[in-house]
Amino acid sequence: MTARAVAKATPEPHHNRHSAPQSFWRKYVFSVDHKVIGKQYLALGLFMALVGGFTAYLIRWQLAWPETEVPGWSYVEPDFYNTMVTMHGTIMVFFVAMPILLGAFGNFLIPLMVGAPDMAFPRLNMMSFWTIFTASCVLMASFFVPGGAAAAGWTGYAPLSADPVYTGVDWGQNLWILALALEFSSFLMGGVNFMTTAINMRAPGLSLFRLPLFVWMQMTAAVLFMLSVGPLIAGAVMLLLDRTAGTGFFLPARGGDPLLWQHLFWFFGHPEVYVVLLPGFGAILEILPVFARKPIFGYRAIVYSTIAAGALSFIVWAHHMFISGIDARLAIPFSVTTILISVPFAIMIFSMIATLWGGSLRFPTPMLFALGALATFLIGGVTGIFLGSAAVDIFMHDTYFVVAHFHFTLFPSALLGGFAAIYYWYPKMFGRMLDETLGKLHFWITIVAFNCVFIPLFLVGMGGHMRRIYNPLQYDFLKPMQPIHEFATIAAIVLLLGQIPLIVNFFWSLAFGRRAADNPWQANTLEWATTSPPPHENFAAVPTVYRDAYEYSLPGNATDWLPQHVPGPALKAQEQAA
Numbered sequence: 225m226t227a228r229a230v231a232k233a234t235p236e237p238h239h240n241r242h243s244a245p246q247s248f249w250r251k252y253v254f255s256v257d258h259k260v261i262g263k264q265y266l267a268l269g270l271f272m273a274l275v276g277g278f279t280a281y282l283i284r285w286q287l288a289w290p291e292t293e294v295p296g297w298s299y300v301e302p303d304f305y306n307t308m309v310t311m312h313g314t315i316m317v318f319f320v321a322m323p324i325l326l327g328a329f330g331n332f333l334i335p336l337m338v339g340a341p342d343m344a345f346p347r348l349n350m351m352s353f354w355t356i357f358t359a360s361c362v363l364m365a366s367f368f369v370p371g372g373a374a375a376a377g378w379t380g381y382a383p384l385s386a387d388p389v390y391t392g393v394d395w396g397q398n399l400w401i402l403a404l405a406l407e408f409s410s411f412l413m414g415g416v417n418f419m420t421t422a423i424n425m426r427a428p429g430l431s432l433f434r435l436p437l438f439v440w441m442q443m444t445a446a447v448l449f450m451l452s453v454g455p456l457i458a459g460a461v462m463l464l465l466d467r468t469a470g471t472g473f474f475l476p477a478r479g480g481d482p483l484l485w486q487h488l489f490w491f492f493g494h495p496e497v498y499v500v501l502l503p504g505f506g507a508i509l510e511i512l513p514v515f516a517r518k519p520i521f522g523y524r525a526i527v528y529s530t531i532a533a534g535a536l537s538f539i540v541w542a543h544h545m546f547i548s549g550i551d552a553r554l555a556i557p558f559s560v561t562t563i564l565i566s567v568p569f570a571i572m573i574f575s576m577i578a579t580l581w582g583g584s585l586r587f588p589t590p591m592l593f594a595l596g597a598l599a600t601f602l603i604g605g606v607t608g609i610f611l612g613s614a615a616v617d618i619f620m621h622d623t624y625f626v627v628a629h630f631h632f633t634l635f636p637s638a639l640l641g642g643f644a645a646i647y648y649w650y651p652k653m654f655g656r657m658l659d660e661t662l663g664k665l666h667f668w669i670t671i672v673a674f675n676c677v678f679i680p681l682f683l684v685g686m687g688g689h690m691r692r693i694y695n696p697l698q699y700d701f702l703k704p705m706q707p708i709h710e711f712a713t714i715a716a717i718v719l720l721l722g723q724i725p726l727i728v729n730f731f732w733s734l735a736f737g738r739r740a741a742d743n744p745w746q747a748n749t750l751e752w753a754t755t756s757p758p759p760h761e762n763f764a765a766v767p768t769v770y771r772d773a774y775e776y777s778l779p780g781n782a783t784d785w786l787p788q789h790v791p792g793p794a795l796k797a798q799e800q801a802a
């Protein structure tokens with residue numbers, strides 16, 4: 225492409241300059257800098273992960289050794305168990321996965337990857353963080369109100385959630401609704417910012433199909449979230465009215481319909497699982513080509529598959545409701561769309577594997593996590609197809625098979641993908657390298673322990689073991705499965721303890737880690753074209769983009785990488801051809 229064509233390919237980047245803040249408050253607390261906001265989201269997400277992890281510990285202990293005293297705690301009473309299950313899901317999906325994958329990495333990376341000085345709306349960005357911060361405080365506060373925190377499941381099914389008589393939880397459930405409403409508005413603000421920045425603030429030459437796939441994934445996630453959350457916000461208001469104003473939208477006793485809530489929840493809920501999944505995939509897709517030293521295989525196929533999966537995600541929701549009493553004839557179209565949606569995912573997975581094929585693979589910690597995520601996600605995706613078949617789901621629904629399925633999808637994408645992202649972009653964020661030995665230790669404990677927790681749960685699920693029960697020993701037919709529960713719980717404790725190397729590494733490296741070069745992994749995308757960490761407003765001068773994001777091992781090039789912003793042999797060849 226000639227320089228003129230490059231200039232024509234994208235609109236003039238839109239400048240939104242603000243001078244570097246000086247005071248402590250403006251710099252670190254009420255900062256409008258996307259990099260600081262990204263780190264704030266990361267801190268919040270990691271903190272909430274500790275809380276979420278602790279709830280998992282209580283749940284697993286109770287399942288393995290029911291009604292014994294939990295070490296470091298006391299007894300888990302039945303009502304408290306319900307609260308733990310509810311808060312575990314709520315915290316992990318809305319206050320860990322979303323803040324880390326979208327809030328932290330979306331914020332930190334989108335402006336850098338598109339060559340922009342900041343987000344399009346920096347103040348809105350700041351507000352989005354402080355809104356989710358408030359949401360987290362509300363959620364945490366709900367543990368301490370009379371009656372305790374929400375206990376109607378992370379899906380908040382009515383009528384459980386609609387009338388305090390069922391769970392004994394009064395204000396806790398109201399605060400749960402409030403916390404979610406605040407969280408939703410935070411990510412609506414974030415989504416507007418992500419879209420606008422990625423579309424309007426691209427550097428000259430950075431056409432849409434030259435964008436790193438991570439940006440595509442974040443954009444798609446933002447659109448899915450913005451389009452699906454509206455009905456649930458309406459539903460949440462109705463639920464709150466049922467609880468406080470005597471309406472009966474979801475209460476059969478007042479003429480309402482509890483199924484309506486399930487529809488509203490899952491119309492949002494299924495796209496939502498992709499909101500979490502896609503950014504995790506985006507991180508993996510950035511990492512694989514760098515450590516395989518190969519261009520990504522099927523860039524456009526991945527982009528189109530992502531959009532197709534996003535569109536399909538709006539017409540699969542009733543696969544969560546096959547046994548909720550929906551018309552049996554309706555189950556068939558929802559089975560078909562559900563099984564269809566695995567096709568675009570299969571394309572993405574094949575592209576990832578083909579990217580690795582024949583590459584000169586390197587295995588630093590980010591690559592290990594990316595490969596681990598790819599391998600474990602396969603199990604999650606395949607078991608989803610089983611569940612998508614209504615006939616199978618009639619047996620499997622509400623068993624531990626479902627629990628194992630969604631942990632095998634969310635854990636690889638959100639946690640393993642998130643860890644891969646932390647190890648890969650930490651040098652850019654903090655200017656230091658993480659320690660490789662601790663990183664590898666963290667990886668191996670995590671991947672082995674994770675599989676030991678959740679593969680057994682597929683087995684007990686197939687054995688008919690119901691999910692969300694307080695004491696499995698109350699049922700004779702479940703008793704033979706108890707050793708499996710004990711095994712899974714021991715593995716879960718190992719998994720939780722296995723996160724200590726990450727915590728140590730994170731803080732130790734902040735102070736003592738090896739200083740990071742600007743481009744320590746020899747990668748091509750624009751975030752590596754500036755210093756580590758990047759200065760205020762990111763780039764000394766707006767970079768110009770000359771090529772696709774993944775031109776590794778290009779024949780005739782002196783190095784095996786060719787950054788997007790460096791004019792080079794490929795450009796010359798193209799110009800000669802023109």
Ligand code: HEM
Nearest residue numbers: 497501543544566605608609611612621622626630633634
């Ligand atoms: C190939 C793609 C997938 C298919 C076909 C699929 C299918 C299903 C089906 C049919 C169910 C309902 C099972 C039941 O309740 O009886 C389900 C549950 C679930 N799936 Fe998937 N799934 C897929 C991918 C994913 C992904 C990528 C995620 C998250 C990143 C995910 C997260 C969940 C969650 C959280 C639940 C259960 C929620 C609950 O009841 O608490 N799934 N899946």
Ligand SMILES: [Cu+2]
Nearest residue numbers: 494541543544
């Ligand atoms: Cu679903």
